[in-house]
Amino acid sequence: MATDGSGPEAMVRARGLAKSFGEVEAVKGVDLEVAPGELFGLLGPNGAGKSTLIGMLSTLITPTSGTGSIAGFDIVRERPDVRRSIGLVFQEQTLDRYLTGWYNLKFHAEIYGVPSEEVDGRVTRALRDVGLWEERERLAGTYSGGMRRRLEIARGLLHRPRLLFLDEPTAGLDPRSREAIWDRVRELNESEGITVLMTTHYLEEAENCGRIAVIDGGEIVTVGSPAELKAQIGRDRVEIVARDPEALREELSTRLGLAPVVEGDTVWFTVAGGRRFVPRVFSEVDAEITSVQVRSPSLDDVFLAHTGRGIDSPAQEGRGGAEPLVGGPGR
Ligand SMILES: Nc1ncnc2c1ncn2[C@@H]1O[C@H](COP(=O)(O)OP(=O)(O)OP(=O)(O)O)[C@@H](O)[C@H]1O
Known part of the structure; x- marks a missing residue:
């Protein structure tokens, strides 16, 4: 397996992928390759274009230009095949608070066409995968934020995707819930071999990824493992x-x-x-x-x-007077 994501077997491939919303160029011609089995992070501040990029790769947003594929399927011409290959966990919560954890998943499996004789088995497996089996009879509305996010991940796994998209999976969660989510994501990636493409603006989280692409102003500015980049x-x-x-x-x-x-x-x-x-x-x-x-x-x-600025600084403000660490003066 090519470790840099290149080669014919890439799980995710983008070439010059771009999206404009009117005047706003949210993503400006991105090239990206992610190999099967990678835990890959898109790191960038709010508004960098991360959600738009994974929106295009997951077929929810139509690109303005460029091409992309998931597991070899074209993201525009072969949408159903792409959708069968991916699981999605996005920022907006879409669980039914008045259904139990179990029924949230069962309902989803049925509308997604999981064969009826397989539904119970898959729901059981997905709940166990994210550590919610013991809580399956509780209403989702009584779950903590972290449990709800784990239930959403379980839902994204029901149709056994090869690639899981996670958009800011731990945003707004307390440190313990974040850790629990990370344990599950790492386990799914390492034991089940599921490729994970996630977005984050937390630096500590990006450290957990095998490789990251730093994205800013709709462009990927660098790609590598956290250790390489540092x-x-x-x-x-x-x-x-x-x-x-x-x-x-x-x-x-x-x-x-x-x-x-x-x-x-x-x-x-x-x-x-x-x-x-x-x-x-x-x-x-x-x-x-x-x-x-x-x-x-x-x-x-x-x-x-x-x-030229820290990840938490607003995009329009440079860090006045700060020396850029690459190519800057000094010894
Ligand atoms: N539907 C839309 N209509 C108009 N502008 C949009 C739309 N979606 C995104 N944008 C703009 O595109 C840019 C990139 O947004 P995007 O949501 O992809 O960034 P992000 O890195 O995911 O940020 P966040 O972490 O805040 O979600 C922003 O300037 C945003 O305002």
């Missing part, structure tokens, strides 16, 4: 709290040739091998230093490096 940054961030940050900035700049940034009482800069570099700061700088922290690159730094 390694490409190649620089640590050194944060120094000082009594006189301006004086320290001046010294770091003139004596060590750095391009430091002052934020409040902190001066920060990026440098390769931050821990080895810090002793030089102490030996060559006179300004009084209160504390020093060295941080390895995070996925937020990856986002910053490729877009």
Whole structure:
């Protein structure tokens, strides 16, 4: 299996896939390949185009231009085949609160044409898969947010899809529920071999994916495993709290040739091998230093490096004065 998702057997393939809503170019010509068995994440801030991209790949949104396929089926010309191959868990909750967990799934299986002799077996399996078997007799309206999301995942699995689309599966959930969802998603991916394509704007969640595509302004700006993407940054961030940050900035700049940034009482800069570099700061700088922290690159730094701002910053605002981590000044 090609680990980069390339090759004839790609589970997801997009070529120049684009969608405009009037003047808004939500997705601008995306190329993407996901191999069977991958746990793949689309990481980007609100409005980046993640939902529109998976909407097109799941046949719910018609592309303006470009092509795409799922398990070899064309997303426009072979919609029924695509739909049979995928399970969908989207952001809007669509469960019936007045039905039990069991009947929510049974009802769905029946309208999706699961053969009647298979319905009970599949519902049982799906409820067990997401850890809700014991809760099957309760009304969905009495479930916690995390349980409801797991029930939706169970529903997305009823027709045994090869690919599961999860749009922000843990948005709005507490950390424990998020962890429970993740346990199930990992298990489905690892033990059942289901390919997962998910969107998230949580950096910690993106860390769980085998590969991620960072998406911003409707474009994929980089693709790779979280470790690869962070390694490409190649620089640590050194944060120094000082009594006189301006004086320290001046010294770091003139004596060590750095391009430091002052934020409040902190001066920060990026440098390769931050821990080895810090002793030089102490030996060559006179300004009084209160504390020093060295941080390895995070996925937020990856986002910053490729877009010029943090993932939580509004799209129109650059991070004024911040040094881009890739190709920026410094040593
Ligand atoms: N039906 C629509 N009509 C008009 N504009 C739309 C429509 N759907 C999406 N957009 C716009 O397209 C852009 C991308 O939206 P999209 O929902 O795909 O982003 P996202 O990354 O999924 O964000 P979020 O996490 O907030 O859902 C946004 O500017 C959005 O306002």
